[in-house]
Amino acid sequence: MNVSTSPVRVAVVQFDPQVGTQNRPANLNTSLSLALEAVNNGANLIVLPELANTGYLSSLLGVLVWRQQWRKRGWYPTYVPLVSVVPAVVLAYGGSMTVIVSSALLGALVAPPLACSIAGRLPSYLHPYIGNVLSMAISTVLIVPTIGYWLAQ
Known part of the structure; x- marks a missing residue:
């Protein structure tokens, strides 16, 4: 059996998401910006902070x-x-x-x-x-x- 594999490059995106609906657009923009930066650096799996774009x-x-x-x-x-x-x-x-x-x-x-x-x-x-x-x-x-x-x- 011939199995093809490719490496997984993981990026852990770290920032301080702000709680509250009024902060959701800024949190989303920061998440997207940092995720795109990670993709440009070769990541194919991106991990964001817990509840980065939701509320508690x-x-x-x-x-x-x-x-x-x-x-x-x-x-x-x-x-x-x-x-x-x-x-x-x-x-x-x-x-x-x-x-x-x-x-x-x-x-x-x-x-x-x-x-x-x-x-x-x-x-x-x-x-x-x-x-x-x-x-x-x-x-x-x-x-x-x-x-x-x-x-x-």
């Missing part, structure tokens, strides 16, 4: 709302809406403050307890992370049209 609002709300669960369990899936509901709502309806805050709040209220509930009901031979993924899907399917309905009113 959903995760923050989840931690605040569910802090008792964090204390009780030592961990709670408050990241679930951050990687599912909020991006889907922003893609569907734009990045206005109303869209971001409502999706972050609804996602923070619905997705983490749903993930724990599903994970707790799974057979023992299935990994509990399946509950998180199912919660991502179900929460997104429920929250995206709900926010769309509110926006249409």
Whole structure:
């Protein structure tokens, strides 16, 4: 068997992204500029800072709302809406403050307890992370049209 391989050149792009929707254009411009520089220097895989072009609002709300669960369990899936509901709502309806805050709040209220509930009901031979993924899907399917309905009113 003849396998062709090519080297991977990784560039780790480091900068200080600023939190907040008002800073998103500057963060995107900086990300793009540094990524293009890395490509020009031969990189074919580029790694950006965590959440360089998103916000922490959903995760923050989840931690605040569910802090008792964090204390009780030592961990709670408050990241679930951050990687599912909020991006889907922003893609569907734009990045206005109303869209971001409502999706972050609804996602923070619905997705983490749903993930724990599903994970707790799974057979023992299935990994509990399946509950998180199912919660991502179900929460997104429920929250995206709900926010769309509110926006249409």
